[in-house]
Amino acid sequence: MTEDDRLAAILADHAGREGALLPILHDVQAAYGCVPADCYQPIADALRLSRAEVAGVVSFYHDFRDAPAGKHVVKLCRAEACQSMGGTEMIARLERALGMKVGETKGDVTLEAVYCLGLCACAPAAMVGDQLVGRATPERIEALVAEVSA
Amino acid sequence: MKIWVPCDAAAVACGADEVAAALASAAGLRGEEVEIVRNGTRGMIWLEPLVEIERDGVRHGFGPMEPEDVPALFEGGDHPKALGPIEEIPFFAKQTRLTFARCGRTDPLSLADYEADEGWQGLKRALELGGAQTIEEVTTSGLRGRGGAGFPTGIKWKTVAGAEAPQKYIVCNADEGDSGSFADRMLMEGDPYCLIEGMAIAGLAVGATKGFIYVRSEYPHAIRTLNAAIKAARAAGIIGDSLMGQGPAFDLEVRVGAGAYICGEETSLLNSLEGKRGMVRAKPPLPALEGAFGKPTVVNNVLSLAAVPWILVHGGAAYAEFGLGRSRGTIPIQIAGNVKHGGLFETGFGMSLGTLVNEIGGGTASGRPFKAVQVGGPLGAYHGPDDFDLPVCYEAFADQGGLVGHAGFVVHDDSADMLALARYAMEFCAIESCGKCTPCRIGAVRGIETLDRVAAGDPAAIELLHELCEVMEKGSLCAMGGFTPYPVRSAIRLFPQEFSLSQEAAE
Missing domain, CATH: 3.10.20.600 (Ubiquitin-like (UB roll))
Structure with missing residues (x-):
């Protein structure tokens, strides 16, 4: 399937749906790893919106990327409950160990901040790919990163 | 032997899947017949993964379990992680579990478990009572919005019921973004039919035929469970073209957020649901009259809706017997x-x-x-x-x-750094502000700067910070800018020395 076909298929899937833009953007990101700017106009046309409206929605939400992330996304919770259990120090140690900062991609790995995973009673919390980590330590996350990127 | 291992995200984050796998392989090695049920969590997260085994009709707990603790479960005798009968653990025994009565007891997606444990009884009662009396029951219960605003649920429903429109909606706010909060997630993962039942009752009560559950994208487990539960409830004829084959139509759809805290604010959520930027709307118009897609809409938190089945089964008066004051x-x-x-x-x-x-x-x-x-x-x-x-x-x-x-x-x-936490409050507001009103959008950024000045020992900065907080509290359009000063000012009030030490040092 060409790229255009993939987008056309996504748009067809959501034809006639109420408030379809977010579901479409989620599907586009799942297919392409990001929401490429090339997609704005076709999406706008399908939903009878302006290109600017689509661009405005994409830029509003933290989830939507303009470039694909690394193959392995590590989300680290920065919120209060995780801070109370040493989350800030954990993030700093992990940054040093991996030689990268939150918000950066290095090789296959992207480090990202997240604001609450709902794991506040087993803080600090993180997510490595699809895997949730409670009572997280830098060692455990490093080991998981090594495991998934091996 | 029947063994329960929670499938809740918190249990999984602490290793429940590994424990379940170890149980299956240990049982296989020993040739024991075991049935492993993945239940919701009981909510005693410090004990997760919390395994339960039934003995003489009583469920006994073991936790926090690690895979190496598994073989001993089959060997008899005292287990080092044994906790005794699960419902006698003081943390559990002291609770009044109404909304969470089933959570942790059942397989979340088993319709048979749900039915056997009071499931759909509230909806049946609502079908008998009809819309007006159902609302009356909810009003009698004194139930108020559990999302935080505390608005009386019965009054909200009555407003929507009284609005004339060809289409009305029930929107469940499952954008649980507060740090420290996980009750919505726990319920959606541990007892999803309870939420479905609550929403169906709300739909019936106000005359809405469509419901949306707006779930944050940070909750992939809850999203999967809800989608599976909706599909099963539809296949069983409980929701869909007719509620339980005798009521009006009511169907549900899960919508996934996209990482914006502000979408937990109801008007921002509605914009997001409509496919727009999650900008806060000015009220009026109230969402009850002009909500999703401009139609009358009930917007309720997960916990408000999930409280409703119990209220319908046991009566609003029974629910109102618990509590304090209003x-x-x-x-x-x-x-x-x-x-x-x-x-x-x-x-x-x-x-x-x-x-x-x-x-x-x-x-x-x-x-x-x-x-x-x-x-x-x-x-x-x-x-x-x-x-x-x-x-x-x-x-x-x-x-x-x-x-x-x-x-x-x-x-x-006592290791908490209150100045850092106050700064974080402003930083979080700056990151998550929708940007519609100036006190929140600009105020949060100025707040970070002013707290940095406090940290640097600028003696004039504290007074400025108080003025800024005043402007944000009084001038913001919604709770995001309006309440961000709460953690900041309370931290200063409780621990003034942490906001002045650097000043004194500088002087």
């Missing part, structure tokens, strides 16, 4: 952060803050002295030991310049 019924409290016994504790309104932190929560996890507890998420105030007499109810916390909010309680020990 805060009726039970509140699922989430104790989190640096606390020994973190988890979900459902109880009638009125328990004191001190009891909650020290007795129920068991003090700090680190064993260091308690310093402060933030109540109600990132927009909630910090409270110190002086507030330990404060009863958990909407009015008492509001009177103290705080809020109960979604009832997340985040405990900090």
Whole structure:
């Protein structure tokens, strides 16, 4: 399937749906790893919106990327409950160990901040790919990163 | 042998899947017949993964389990992780579990389990009563919005019921973004049919045929469980073209957020649902009259809707017997952060803050002295030991310049840096502000800068910060900018020395 076909298929899937833009953007990101700017106009046309409206929605939400992330996304919770259990120090140690900062991609790995995973009673919390980590330590996350990127 | 291993995200994050796999392989090696049920969590998160085994009709707990603890479960004798009968553990025994009655007991997606445990009885009663009397029952219960605003649910429903429109909606706010909160997630993963039933009752009551559950994208497990539950409930003829084959149509759809905290604010959520930027709307018009897609809409939190089936089965008056003052019924409290016994504790309104932190929560996890507890998420105030007499109810916390909010309680020990936490509150607001109103959009950024000046020892900065907080509180369009000053000002009030030490040093 060409790229255009993939987008056309996504748009067809959501034809006639109420408030379809977010579901479409989620599907586009799942297919392409990001929401490429090339997609704005076709999406706008399908939903009878302006290109600017689509661009405005994409830029509003933290989830939507303009470039694909690394193959392995590590989300680290920065919120209060995780801070109370040493989350800030954990993030700093992990940054040093991996030689990268939150918000950066290095090789296959992207480090990202997240604001609450709902794991506040087993803080600090993180997510490595699809895997949730409670009572997280830098060692455990490093080991998981090594495991998934091996 | 029947064994339960929770499938809740918190249990999984602590290794429940590995424990379940170890159980299956240990049983296989020994040739024992075991049935492993993946239940929801009981909410005693510090004990997760919490395995349960039935003996003589009583479920016994073992936890926190690790895969290497598994073989001993089959060997008889005392197990080092044995906790005794699960429902006799004090943290559990002291609760009043109405909304969470089933959570942890059942397989979340088993319709048979749900039906056997009072499932769909509330919907059946609502079908008998009809819309007006169903609303009456909810009004009698005194149920108020559990998302944090505390608006009476019955009044909201009545407004929507009275609005004339060709289409109405029920929107469930499952954008649980507050740090320290996980009750919505726990219920969606542990008892999704309860939420579906509550929404169906709401639809029936107000004349809405379509419901949306707006779930944050950070909750992939909850999204999967809800989608599976909706599909099963539809296939069983409970929702869909006709509620239980005898009522009006009502169908449900899960919508996934995209990482914006502000979408937990109801008007921002509605914009997001419509496919727009999650900008806050000015009220009026009320969502009850012009909500989703401009149509009359009930927007309720997960916990408000999930409280409804119990209310319909047992009666609004029975629900109202629990609670304190104008805060009726039970509140699922989430104790989190640096606390020994973190988890979900459902109880009638009125328990004191001190009891909650020290007795129920068991003090700090680190064993260091308690310093402060933030109540109600990132927009909630910090409270110190002086507030330990404060009863958990909407009015008492509001009177103290705080809020109960979604009832997340985040405990900090004496190592907490209150200036850093105050700065974080402003930083979070700056990151998550929708940008519509100036006090929030600009104020949060100025707040960070001003707190940095405080940290650098600028003596004029504190007064400026108070003025800024005043502007944000009074001038913001919604709770995001309006309540961000709560943690900031309460931190200054409780720990003034942490905001002036650097000043004195500079002088």
